[in-house]
Structures are given as C-alpha cells and as structure tokens.
Amino acid sequence: MTSTSPGDIARLDTIDLGCDNGEYRAPAFGITPFSQEGENRRLVSGVQVLVRLREKSLSCVQRLDWAPTPVPSRQALTLPPFHNPHFRSSSFPNPQFGSSPKAPTFPAWQRASNHCFGVRNRYFPVPAQSAQTAVRCSQDPSGVRTPAVRPPDLDTVRNRSIGIILLAFLLLLSVFSKSVMDKYFKVLPKSGSHICEKNDSERLQLDAKRAKKEVNIDNRASDPGLRCRISDYPINDRDDVRRYYLLKGPCQPKTHEFPRTIIGNISRKFNPAWFEHFPSWLEYSIEKDAAFCLFCYLFKQEMGQQSGGDSFVIDGFKNWKKGFAKFKEHVGGPTSIHNRAVILCNNLMDSRQHIDTSFHKQTDQAKEDYRTRLTATINCIRFLIRQGLALRGNDESDASLNQGNFLELLRFLGNHNESISKVILQNAPENHKLTAPDIQKDIINAMAVETTSLIIKDIGENFFSILLDESRDISTKEQMAIALRYVDRTGQVIERFVGIVHVSDTSAQSLKLALLQFFSEHGLSITRIRGQGYDGASNMRGEFNGLKTLIMNENSSAYYVHCFAHQLxxxxxxxxxxxxxxxxxxxxxxxxxxxxxxxxxxxxxxxxxxxxxxxxxxxxxxxxxxxxxxxxxxxxxxxxxxxxxxxxxxxxxxxxxxxxxxxxxxxxxxxxxxxxxxxxxxxxxxxxxxxxxxxxxxxxxxxxxxxxxxxxxxxxxxxxxxxxxxxxxxxxxxxxxxxxxxxxxxxxxxxxxxxxxxxxxxxxxxxxxxxxxxxxxxxxxxxxxxxxxxxxxxxxxxxxxxxxxxxxxxTTELLLCMTCLSPMDSFSLFDKQKLIRLAEFYPFEFSRIDLIELESQLDTYILDVRSDNDLSDISGIDELAKKLIEKRKNIIYPLVYLLVNLVLVLPVATATVERAFSAMKIVKNRLRNRMGDSLMNDCLVTYIEKDIFDSIENETIIQRFQNMKSRRGQL
Structure with a gap:
C-alpha cells in the first residue's frame, strides 16, 4: 500500500485490484479529500470508471456530470452499526461498534461509491476470498490505515462494474430526463390529497384564463346582434348585466327602416307590428337584420345543453315568412325553455330573492325608516346636482368641520325635521346609512337615466336632427356633446342635451363610432336623422371623410347645415x-x-x-x-x-x-x-x-x-x-x-x-x-x-x-324650397311646385303615390289657411306648426304637416352644445378634475335639462335605484 502525506491535498486516484495480468482501476468517484486543516473543499463534476480486462482488452467508460454531496475529509468514515462477515480488521474486534474506541473503516473505493450514490445504511459487501488485492490509499491523520481486503474474482468484478455503470446511467436519466424517469419509475401518491391538489391547481389555472378575458361591463351593446354572451362576463357581474338589460327592456327600433330580404321569391321584411304582440321579449338587431329573445339571451345557458337551438340567442331568427308562427312556437307551453327563462328573470328582478336572509323579514317600521332615509338622501342629491355643486368633501371623517356639501346638507335637513333626524347619519344602521360614494353615484345615475328616458320618450317616432361639437374638459380629455332637435306633439321646436361622450380622438370615424354607440344604448336609430348641425371644422364638414359625409352615406336624408352662429x-x-x-x-x-x-x-x-x-x-x-x-x-x-x-x-x-x-x-x-x-x-x-x-x-x-x-x-x-x-x-x-x-x-x-x-x-x-x-x-x-x-x-x-x-x-335649392312654407304676408311665398320639389328631397317619407296626394292636399291647404283669420297674422313656421295642431289641421293635411315638421327639424346653430360645454366648466371644475366620464355625463344631463329633471317624482327615482341591483333595504 502507498500512503500520502497528511498535509497534501491529493486526489484519490485509483484502487488497483490485481486479477492475474489484468487490472481493475476504479477512481474514487471524483472525491476530493480535505486537507488536514479541513480547508479548500472542492467538488468534482464527474465519475469515471475504467475497467481493463486482460482477455478482451475491453475498456468501458461511463461519464456522468453531476454535483455530488460534499464528502468528509480523508479521515476514516464512521459507520453506523452493522455486521459484515466479509470485513476483516484487527482494529475492530468487537462486533458491537459503539464500544470500540476506533471506528471501522472501509476501502476508499467502497467509501466513495457508497457516498456518491447516496447509500446511507447499505454498503457493497466486500468478499474476502481473494488475498491478491492491493489497496492504495492515503493514510489518515490519526494513523489508522485502510484495512486490506482480498480481491474478488473476475466474475464478481465484472458484475460489480456492470452494476456501477447501470447505477450511473440511471442517475444520468434522473437528472437530465425527468420525463423518462417519470415514465419508468412512476411515484405513486401517498394519499388522495395529491389528486385534490392537482385538481385545485388545474381549476385555478382555468379561472386565471377566464379572468384574462377582459369584458368591459360599462360598454354594454344594446343591439342584440353585437352583445357579448352572458358567459363571457365575470360570474360576479352577470346578474348586474342581466338587470341592466331587463331594466332597459328589449331593443325594439320601431321607427327603423327594415330592409327587405328575398324569401321564396318574395321580398319580405321584419314586421314592426310583432313588437305589439311580443312586447316584453322580442328584439330586433339592426346589425344582423334578425330577431332575438331577450329572456333566452339572459338565462338560456342556465338550462344546460338541452335548451334548444341558438336561433333566438346567438344567430338570430330571419325567416320572416313564418315569423309570427315561429315566435308563438318559441314561447311554447308553461314548461318551455322560454317560460323557464321568464321565471328566472322575474326572480332576478324580485329583490327579495337576492338579498341576505336576515333582511327578508323586515318590519314595517324598518321599511318606513328606509324609505324616509332614502327620500332624504335623494332630495339632498337632487338639490346639489341641480345647482352643479360637488357632493363629497375633502375630509368626510367625523372629526372634520366640513364633511362636504352632501353630508352637511343632509345634517341640515335632519336638524330641521325630527322624523328625518331619527333615521339618518349616526341614527342609521352602521352599514346602511346611504351616504357611501357608490350610493351617491347610483342615485345620480338613476336621475340621469330617467331624465334621458323622458327626452327619448318625448321624441317618440318623430324625426330629429343631431347637434355635435367637441371640446376638452379640465382634465384635458376630449369630450363630444350630443344634442337632439325635434318637434314635440304640440308643434314646439325642442333642442335637448342628451349626453356627453369621451372620445379618444376627434377624427370623423371616431366621432361616428361614438355616436352610433350612444344611439345603440338609448334605442335611437340613425335612419330617423333628418339633419346635422356642426361647426365648420374639417373633420365635421369634409366632403369625403367628414362626419356629415359618413352619416349621409348611410342616411341620405340627413342634410348638413353649417352652424349659422359660427358662420357669422x-x-x-x-x-x-x-x-x-x-x-x-x-x-x-x-x-x-x-x-x-x-x-x-x-x-x-x-x-x-x-x-x-x-x-x-x-x-x-x-x-x-x-x-x-x-x-x-x-x-x-x-x-x-x-x-x-x-x-x-x-x-x-x-x-x-x-x-x-x-x-x-x-x-x-x-x-x-x-x-x-x-x-x-x-x-x-x-x-x-x-x-x-x-x-x-x-x-x-x-x-x-x-x-x-x-x-x-x-x-x-x-x-x-x-x-x-x-x-x-x-x-x-x-x-x-x-x-x-x-x-x-x-x-x-x-x-x-x-x-x-x-x-x-x-x-x-x-x-x-x-x-x-x-x-x-x-x-x-x-x-x-x-x-x-x-x-x-x-x-x-x-x-x-x-x-x-x-x-x-x-342659395341652395333645399332652403329656397323651404321658404315657400313661410306664412308671412298671408303665405305670399307659397309655391306648390317648389314644395313638391322639397318633398322629393325626402324619398323615404314621400313615395310616388304620396307626391300625387301631396299635390292635391296643397291645393286645398293654401285655400284653407288663407281664409283662416287666426293664421293670417303669424310670421314663422314654428307658429304655423302650433296652429295646425291646435286646429287639428295636421290630421286633415298630414303630408303638408310632415313637410312643416321636416323644415322645423333642420338645425340652425349649435348653441345648445356650446352651452353644454359652458356647463361642463361649472360641473367639472378645477377642484373636481378627477370626475369620471359617466358621473360627469349624469351630472350634466340633470344640470342642463332642469325642467325635465324637476318633473321626475322621487318615487320614480326610488324604483329605478332599487332595481339597479340588490339592496339591503326593501320597499
């Protein structure tokens, strides 16, 4: 045996096993021993086994790159208690290891292999039959040398070498080919919890994928052909989306010019009279020219896969030949899919079905207190937004001396009314005070929606003109104001501000898309536009890509008039x-x-x-x-x-x-x-x-x-x-x-x-x-x-x-023809041929038969109005329209009155939208520059259209507020 000085940091090279003329050389598996001081530890990256056999001169090299666990120093390895009959050592006479003062040692090659392959309680047996084995290793600092063992025979060496190679190969697979190891060495779970964890992980990944699908809940399309599926919305928002559409009602553009489709060699179209037979659920998509069912759209997916086809939900129904029969068939019996969806809709809108059970049985006194508190809140908010004032304060804490206009006004109201003071602020339930910012926004939105709904209802099926302009608010966001001009049932010309929309840019295409989106949300149709009023900006009046051109491409009767006030x-x-x-x-x-x-x-x-x-x-x-x-x-x-x-x-x-x-x-x-x-x-x-x-x-x-x-x-x-x-x-x-x-x-x-x-x-x-x-x-x-x-x-x-x-x-022909309707000087400008020419500018309103009938009505009309003393003193067409309705001549001469209506609808100036921008500077001022677009729109509608807003009863606002979502309070 050879030895190494204790101070050297030498590599344990090989172990020579003498086998006749052959040699078995095995490195100590890359183990770098420590120095005597235990310093300069080095890890090696490989194991090399070299076997040389005399008879076949076979060399087998297997190399494995890995990082073994750091090994102890070159001192003798201390072994746990075991019994190996092949191990012979004079230094270890007692089989009870714990009683020996000197720890037993193993050959270096065996110690290295045991450690490198992670064997902790098992070691390779060392046969003692061969006495020709020479082991060359270093001497321990303690002076204990590795005991000599007899070399094994050739078969044992070969088998042992093959085993080492196989172990190295399997270790290589475990490090670099985990998938292969998982295939051949499958690890079974210890319990069913692993399967549950895997299922939970997959479920979380699926929820994450669904969460990535962004759906803008604020931009809900009114056209059923453009809506997102209910399943596309987050599950927590679906009921709110359903309530929104149920409150809004079915999309029924009754005044739309329905296109014709060839069905069975016959030109057919959607019959608006079907809306009268199915008013609660039948919808029509202008985009797809198809009929849909509102109730089935909202709840059909809850029925499962056996709920019928998607013709009334996704694709739309277009067979107008069998329209009425198919609609009745769709409704079906009491247990039909449609009627089951109706029941779900009714349950959704019944607030008692969607609140906590602790609030189901409220006492009459609690309901009365809630109504009093809600009415007081509405009255305070009504006053503030009518005056264009802010609601919230900078500091609304209890210690603040100024908690904002809303809380201070509510406290003032309570101080002067004992019944209100008992149910508001500190006397109200802690979680039901109705003073939160979200509650304020919901009430303001309910007020604005009711105001806009009254304006749209007042327009009805009449024609109207649009007045548009854009301007920047205090937060440098581009806003587009929208106003409508129409003639009401009394013949009065009305211009109403209906909303303000944030636009990303002021290009004509962006303005048109924003306008169409606004129309879709409020149930208006672009086919009813009969006039456009803008300023002289190029994006508005451009002959090729201006907004007026884009709209006239879809509606040729929407004539553009440059704002007279701007021109002046x-x-x-x-x-x-x-x-x-x-x-x-x-x-x-x-x-x-x-x-x-x-x-x-x-x-x-x-x-x-x-x-x-x-x-x-x-x-x-x-x-x-x-x-x-x-x-x-x-x-x-x-x-x-x-x-x-x-x-x-x-x-x-x-x-x-x-x-x-x-x-x-x-x-x-x-x-x-x-x-x-x-x-x-x-x-x-x-x-x-x-x-x-x-x-x-x-x-x-x-x-x-x-x-x-x-x-x-x-x-x-x-x-x-x-x-x-x-x-x-x-x-x-x-x-x-x-x-x-x-x-x-x-x-x-x-x-x-x-x-x-x-x-x-x-x-x-x-x-x-x-x-x-x-x-x-x-x-x-x-x-x-x-x-x-x-x-x-x-x-x-x-x-x-x-x-x-x-x-x-x-000097345009259209306006020159309109002057012939003027009642000035006993209708001195009347010209029948020019008025017939004026009717030809509106081909959708006057067919060929209507033009023939108009000619006869004009002959009778001019004789009638010139002989009427009440009509001889008027000077304007607006006064003429009122007189015709007052004397019910609009029924006698419907086509003549239609001409008068079209003339009055044509815009003159955009002063209404300019006033809206002036109001915007009051509502969204320097101190309220973080106001959102939706809140600003709601505040502006109620601030500008005060007469409409004042006519809305508190009870109407309460009902709208209650139906928006589930409320803690019941009425």
Missing amino acids: QLALVAVAKSNVQVAWLFDMVSAVTNIITVSCKRQELLHVSQFTKIIEGLQSGELSGGTGINQMRNLKRAGDTRWGSHFGSLLSLIGLFSSVIDVLEIVQNDRHSSSEQKASTFALLDVIQTFDFVIILFLMKNILGITNSLSQSLQRKDLDIVNAMNLVRISKQLLQNMRDEGWENLLKQVSAFCCKYKIDIPDMDTLYIARGRSRRRVHEMTNIHYYRAELYYVVIDTQLQELNNRFTEI
Missing part, C-alpha cells in the same frame, strides 16, 4: 383681420384692456373713477337713475371664438372712456411704473384721443350692433331655418341701408363724442394727412373723401361680402 362669427373675424384700419382698432383696444386689467390696483382705480363720474352725472342731471342703468362695468376682451365679444369690448370702452383716460394718465405719471409702461401708456393716450380712432370705433360699433342682434337671434333654440335665413337677409339689408344713408348719422355721433372729451376734429375739406407717413407717398384726398370712401364704404362692403360668402346655404 367667422365673417366678423375675417373683417377684423382683412381690413387694416379695423385690425388696428382692435389691437389698440386690446392693448388698453391689457394695461388696465393686468393690475388689481388699476382696476380699482377704474372703478373709483367711474363711480365718481356716475355720482357727478346723477347730481348734474346728465345721467338718469334706474335699476341697472349705471352699473359698474369692466373692460371686456374680444375673442375670436366668443360670439358677440367684439361688440361687447367696444361698448365697454365707449362707456368707460373717460375713466380709462384717467387711469392711463395715473399710470403714466406714477413713479413706480417702469419706463416701458410709461412709454406704452403715453403712446396709447396719444392714439385713442384721435379722430381716426374714434370714427373707426363708432363705425364698428354700429356694424357689430346689427350683426350682434342677428347673433342673438340665431342662438334661439326654437328658431327655424326659414326664419334664420330671413334674419340674415334682414341684417344684410340693414348694412346696405347703413352704407347708403348712415354716413351723416355716424359723423354726428363721432363729432359729439370728440367734443365731449375734447378730441380734435379735422376739417373735412382739407387734405387728409396719414399718421406716420410722408405726405409725398399719399395720394392727395380730402378728409371727407378718405373717411367716407376709403374707410366707411370699404369696411361695410367687406362685411357684406363676407356675409354673402359665408351663408352659402341660403
């Missing part, structure tokens, strides 16, 4: 920018406004100066007293997008002219003012106290006075298109009269103003000298010629030209 404002802005003198005037007015309004001190000086002059004027008799006549005013700014702002700016400057002069002089002489401020103030004082400035100021004041009256008239909700065209025509006539006859009057106004404020008036017969120009560069002309020909006539002509260019609709 554009005409005024164009004059202010194209004419040099007018542009100079507004620049000077803007500079004066900026200098004074930029400082609070200067505004206060303006108020003090104006107040002093008013007192002096009243004392001297120059000013007359009266309510609102001499109110304090401020200078107003002119804005290109604000209607009437230019006119208001000029009026404020004229009214405050003397006070403005005083403030500018104070600023000029103030020692605290900078040199730049003094210089600009000096220049303005020099400019505004000239005849040129004053004459242009009064000229534009007179021109804008005429157009401002037109602007105010165009913003009326009940103004019809014929009267609007007449007002434009009158305004242009007034401007023409002013051009022909107004010069002398203007000159008198300017002269009186200059004399009052001591402004020099030039001699009109002398040569005009331009300010800031050399006399040699100016053509010689008198002052009277310059001010009248170069200024007065040019500005008025520019304004007239802009009005003619902007209001091009007046």
